[in-house]
Amino acid sequence: MQQLLQQLANGVVLGALYGLIALGYTMVYGIIQLINFAHGEIFMVGAFGSLFTWDYILGKPTTPWAIPVILIGGVVSAVLVALLMERFAYRPLRNAPRLAPLITAIGVSVFLQESVRLFYPGGRQAQLIFPQLITGPPVHLGSVEIDRPSIFILVVAIICMVGLDAFVQRSRTGRAMRATAQDPDTARLMGINTDRIIVTAFVLGAALAAVAGMSWGLKYGFVVFDIGFLAGLKAFTAAVLGGIGNLRGAVLGGFVLGIVEAMATQFFGQSWKDVSAFVILILVLILRPQGLLGERVADRA
Amino acid sequence: MKQLRKFIAMVDALLTAKLGTKFGGILALVGAVLTVAGGMLPWASSPTFGGDLTWQLNPAELQWFGIGLGLACAAFAVCEFAGLNKLTKWLAPMGGGAATRAVSVGTLVLALVVGTRVSMVLGGVVNISIGLWLTLVGGLIATVGSRALPPRGPLPESRRLPGAVEILFISVGIAVALFLAVIGLDTKDEDSFVGFLVLAIALAVATSRSGLLLRMRELTQRHYAVSIGAGLVAALVFPLTQGTSQMYMNIAVNTAVFAVTAIGLNIVVGLAGLLDLGYIAFTGVGAYSAALLSGSTASVLYQHTHRIPPFLIVIVAGAVFASVFGIVIGAPTLRLRGDYLAIVTLGFGEIFRITVNNLNGTAGPNLTNGPNGIYGIPPLDIFGWNFGKNLSFGPFHMTYFANYYYLLILVIMFTIIVFSRTDHSRIGRAWVSIREDETAASAMGVNTFKLKLLAFAMGAFLAGMAGTVQAHILTSVTPDTYIFLKSAYLLAAIVLGGLGTISGALLGAFLLNVTPEKLRFFQDYRLWLFGLTVVLMMRFRPEGIIPNARRAGLRPIATWGRATSLILLIRLDASRFSCMQKNSALTLTKFLTYSISVILSELKGKPSPPKPVNPPSGSNSSPCFQKPSDPCPTNGMEWPTWKSNIVNVTWICWPIRNRRRFSKNESPSSARFGISSRSAVSWKSKRQ
Numbered sequence: 001m002q003q004l005l006q007q008l009a010n011g012v013v014l015g016a017l018y019g020l021i022a023l024g025y026t027m028v029y030g031i032i033q034l035i036n037f038a039h040g041e042i043f044m045v046g047a048f049g050s051l052f053t054w055d056y057i058l059g060k061p062t063t064p065w066a067i068p069v070i071l072i073g074g075v076v077s078a079v080l081v082a083l084l085m086e087r088f089a090y091r092p093l094r095n096a097p098r099l100a101p102l103i104t105a106i107g108v109s110v111f112l113q114e115s116v117r118l119f120y121p122g123g124r125q126a127q128l129i130f131p132q133l134i135t136g137p138p139v140h141l142g143s144v145e146i147d148r149p150s151i152f153i154l155v156v157a158i159i160c161m162v163g164l165d166a167f168v169q170r171s172r173t174g175r176a177m178r179a180t181a182q183d184p185d186t187a188r189l190m191g192i193n194t195d196r197i198i199v200t201a202f203v204l205g206a207a208l209a210a211v212a213g214m215s216w217g218l219k220y221g222f223v224v225f226d227i228g229f230l231a232g233l234k235a236f237t238a239a240v241l242g243g244i245g246n247l248r249g250a251v252l253g254g255f256v257l258g259i260v261e262a263m264a265t266q267f268f269g270q271s272w273k274d275v276s277a278f279v280i281l282i283l284v285l286i287l288r289p290q291g292l293l294g295e296r297v298a299d300r301a
Numbered sequence: 302m303k304q305l306r307k308f309i310a311m312v313d314a315l316l317t318a319k320l321g322t323k324f325g326g327i328l329a330l331v332g333a334v335l336t337v338a339g340g341m342l343p344w345a346s347s348p349t350f351g352g353d354l355t356w357q358l359n360p361a362e363l364q365w366f367g368i369g370l371g372l373a374c375a376a377f378a379v380c381e382f383a384g385l386n387k388l389t390k391w392l393a394p395m396g397g398g399a400a401t402r403a404v405s406v407g408t409l410v411l412a413l414v415v416g417t418r419v420s421m422v423l424g425g426v427v428n429i430s431i432g433l434w435l436t437l438v439g440g441l442i443a444t445v446g447s448r449a450l451p452p453r454g455p456l457p458e459s460r461r462l463p464g465a466v467e468i469l470f471i472s473v474g475i476a477v478a479l480f481l482a483v484i485g486l487d488t489k490d491e492d493s494f495v496g497f498l499v500l501a502i503a504l505a506v507a508t509s510r511s512g513l514l515l516r517m518r519e520l521t522q523r524h525y526a527v528s529i530g531a532g533l534v535a536a537l538v539f540p541l542t543q544g545t546s547q548m549y550m551n552i553a554v555n556t557a558v559f560a561v562t563a564i565g566l567n568i569v570v571g572l573a574g575l576l577d578l579g580y581i582a583f584t585g586v587g588a589y590s591a592a593l594l595s596g597s598t599a600s601v602l603y604q605h606t607h608r609i610p611p612f613l614i615v616i617v618a619g620a621v622f623a624s625v626f627g628i629v630i631g632a633p634t635l636r637l638r639g640d641y642l643a644i645v646t647l648g649f650g651e652i653f654r655i656t657v658n659n660l661n662g663t664a665g666p667n668l669t670n671g672p673n674g675i676y677g678i679p680p681l682d683i684f685g686w687n688f689g690k691n692l693s694f695g696p697f698h699m700t701y702f703a704n705y706y707y708l709l710i711l712v713i714m715f716t717i718i719v720f721s722r723t724d725h726s727r728i729g730r731a732w733v734s735i736r737e738d739e740t741a742a743s744a745m746g747v748n749t750f751k752l753k754l755l756a757f758a759m760g761a762f763l764a765g766m767a768g769t770v771q772a773h774i775l776t777s778v779t780p781d782t783y784i785f786l787k788s789a790y791l792l793a794a795i796v797l798g799g800l801g802t803i804s805g806a807l808l809g810a811f812l813l814n815v816t817p818e819k820l821r822f823f824q825d826y827r828l829w830l831f832g833l834t835v836v837l838m839m840r841f842r843p844e845g846i847i848p849n850a851r852r853a854g855l856r857p858i859a860t861w862g863r864a865t866s867l868i869l870l871i872r873l874d875a876s877r878f879s880c881m882q883k884n885s886a887l888t889l890t891k892f893l894t895y896s897i898s899v900i901l902s903e904l905k906g907k908p909s910p911p912k913p914v915n916p917p918s919g920s921n922s923s924p925c926f927q928k929p930s931d932p933c934p935t936n937g938m939e940w941p942t943w944k945s946n947i948v949n950v951t952w953i954c955w956p957i958r959n960r961r962r963f964s965k966n967e968s969p970s971s972a973r974f975g976i977s978s979r980s981a982v983s984w985k986s987k988r989q
Contacts, residue, residue, distance in 0.1 A: 033640075035640045035643065035644060037643075037644075088840075089836050089840070092840050093839065093840070096839075096843065097574075098574075098640075099570070099574055099576055099736075100839050100843055101839075102576050102640065102643055103576065103792065103796055103835060103839055104835065104836050104839040104840070106578065106789055106792060106835065107793070107831075107832045107833070107834070107835030107836040107839065108832070108836055109789075109832070110786070110789050110828055110829075110831065110832030110835070111829060111832030111833050111836060112832075113832075114826075114828045114829035114832055115829060118825070118826065118829055229785065230651075233644070233647060233648060233651065236644055237644075237648070240641070240644075269664055271655070271658070271659045271664040272655070272659060272664065272665075274651065274655050275652050275655050275656065277648075278645075278648035278649065278651060278652050279652075281644070281645060281648055282630075282633055282634070282645060282648070285633060285634055285637055285641055285645065286633040289637055289641075
């Protein structure tokens with residue numbers, strides 16, 4: 001029982017990370033119906049951007065006060081990459097057949113991964129050490145033990161999610177985003193600059209992914225050039241699970257997926273946990289393709 | 302990009318005005334002569350670079366490439382001068398001007414690349430000798446001169462020659478291509494290979510711009526059997542030329558396995574339009590089946606049974622296993638949209654790898670030896686023919702790879718037959734219609750789900766087949782062989798070569814396997830470059846190097862599909878035109894006749910018919926189509942329904958040709974009903 005609760009706590013932390021990344025998928029999908037395969041790599045670029053800021057700009061400090069700065073570094077690099085990606089890879093293909101942007105996304109994904117591997121100093125190493133800026137003994141909640149980076153992740157993730165929700169629901173840009181997602185043509189008729197809204201979706205998604213990337217680094221203590229692949233895949237699963245296009249759904253899907261994965265680790269062992277995510281993805285697609293919170297929409301050709 | 306194009310056009314216009322076509326041609330000829338002369342003179346001051354470029358009148362490889370480019374430049378310039386006569390009708394039917402440009406730019410690039418490398422390797426620009434300078438100047442002059450030449454013209458009708466002569470042309474063409482390929486493979490070092498690439502690309506662009514390639518294509522299509530036979534003979538002879546050297550045979554065998562898989566993937570992606578990102582897993586299923594049944598001591602099955610089934614059974618079993626996997630994974634997901642399929646196949650690829658890793662006896666039952674894989678797979682043995690022994694054939698002695706090579710030629714032939722027979726059958730047409738527009742296809746009565754499943758299973762079958770052979774070639778199978786990047790690599794190959802064509806898949810397989818072998822320095826960067834290639838290809842040439850004829854041509858299927866969906870929509874919406882029905886039967890009749898004439902003109906491929914007096918698309922002029930804010934004049938319908946009816950009517954009646962111009966904002970309703978004309982070609986034409 002104690003172990004089960006412990007795994008549950010781990011699952012929630014993991015789920016927070018998945019949820020953060022999944023928001024990026026779901027936002028972009030909601031607006032331009034594109035599965036941005038390269039979003040996982042944006043997460044990775046965010047982690048590397050933070051590491052770069054810590055390593056080469058700040059000069060390897062050890063105080064936790066460096067976190068905001070390296071977070072900004074990560075966010076800036078991820079947003080920059082996402083902007084370039086949107087402008088040069090996706091925008092020219094906006095009216096192309098469906099398959100074209102998907103294939104491009106694969107290309108972008110491989111390109112980003114290899115760029116980091118080849119051109120980041122030491123990027124080829126199996127593991128690059130990420131600074132452990134949050135130290136201190138783990139916190140005990142009853143019999144459950146949670147380490148401090150995990151608490152940081154939970155807090156930051158919840159702040160980001162609530163912030164994003166407020167932004168999308170309350171702000172003018174947020175309303176424009178929802179309008180564009182519902183009907184881009186009508187939105188344009190109403191004077192919304194849809195190009196800008198699409199860029200905004202990419203930027204917000206990238207920023208959240210970068211937050212997740214840095215948190216991931218803080219928690220696990222290392223980064224590798226290929227962390228984005230599995231993380232992106234699972235975050236996509238989370239987005240589908242919650243109902244793709246639905247922001248709250250993505251968060252819910254992230255948490256559910258994280259918990260399921262932790263339970264799979266508990267019952268089937270560490271080596272099968274990655275399979276559980278995909279099994280869930282397939283089950284969701286068979287049983288409830290619109291996801292947990294999604295509404296059934298007609299299949300658009 | 303746009304500015305660059307504008308600038309080039311400006312320069313062209315200026316040069317044509319100042320130089321005139323005639324003087325431009327003379328300049329191009331002078332440049333070509335200079336280039337050839339440069340090739341005869343030394344290029345570098347020291348023999349240590351590029352296989353000794355210091356000799357006079359005794360060109361080394363790189364210098365030969367320069368001379369070749371110079372000669373080609375001269376030939377095309379002369380063709381341009383001569384106009385269309387009996388000979389140039391064949392050599393440069395579309396005019397030699399554009400081809401001269403391509404070749405002279407190639408010369409310039411070659412001279413610049415070699416010059417840079419010489420000064421890098423030998424330390425300083427002083428080491429560039431007179432010959433290279435001459436080539437550089439020649440290339441420059443030819444480039445300037447050729448810009449004044451007229452652009453390519455239309456392809457004139459060809460006159461049929463006697464069959465024997467045409468076949469002779471084909472054989473000459475294939476011989477030249479083979480000769481070039483052998484030169485490329487035989488280049489001694491990387492610099493020479495880069496030089497060869499420049500030569501090959503320049504010649505390819507030039508021949509396609511001059512219309513020579515189109516002529517060759519006409520010929521090969523007219524003598525299809527002969528061309529296929531010639532290609533086959535060339536493939537069969539290749540091992541004889543390699544003797545007992547293993548290097549290229551090894552590459553050739555790997556390329557062949559890759560090619561089979563790529564053709565299989567091209568069925569799934571290119572024909573049916575389903576993006577499969579876990580395709581390599583099917584190869585893995587085949588390979589693991591073969592390994593388990595191979596009699597390897599590490600195989601659990603062999604340890605229990607001590608029996609080895611004949612390979613013919615194994616190859617079928619592996620392929621069938623793979624297609625069963627394909628069906629299992631495809632059945633739940635193919636009902637959904639294509640995007641989900643992509644991600645689920647990606648997930649499936651990962652599940653396969655993880656599962657194979659875990660079936661090691663500790664995390665799961667022992668079947669695959671986990672990360673160690675199944676090793677020590679014995680060579681194939683078909684009817685007593687041992688594939689592990691070197692192959693001898695009369696006076697020719699070849700390595701044991703030749704056995705696998707010939708087996709794979711058979712497998713490739715089988716794959717090609719499967720591909721082309723289905724492509725040209727009812728099934729293939731249905732696949733293409735699904736790819737172009739699934740809604741329209743299902744409206745036509747195509748069982749989209751079954752056909753997509755068939756494509757998926759068929760692709761998996763071919764991949765599994767390739768896998769069974771691959772297991773024996775590699776002699777061991779490990780989970781790491783079947784990672785996602787391999788799938789991405791396969792995808793890059795068919796995107797590069799051409800989606801939906803056999804030759805595209807073969808070319809892609811060749812390029813992606815041979816280039817990294819020849820350019821060692823490039824090997825670490827190849828994934829990076831191929832990621833970039835995929836992005837750029839999708840952006841600038843989505844149809845690949847060898848475009849699909851059906852895609853590039855009239856696309857009868859897509860037209861039929863659009864026409865049918867149009868009829869369907871008219872029928873659907875006629876019942877909803879309460880406004881129209883009440884208003885006047887006349888409007889309805891006008892509307893119907895107009896729609897039918899649009900359909901007919903679309904089928905004939907003619908421009909749209911003259912608009913009716915009272916065009917339904919003009920929403921203000923007709924009594925029925927008023928401003929959207931007003932309630933419907935006849936039945937007082939509320940705004941939303943009223944609006945959607947207007948939108949539908951407008952979009953149905955809008956001539957399809959006009960609709961193509963709506964590039965930026967296609968109507969949502971047209972997208973919803975699947976009558977958008979989104980396909981590779983119309984999308985390209987839209988951007989212009």
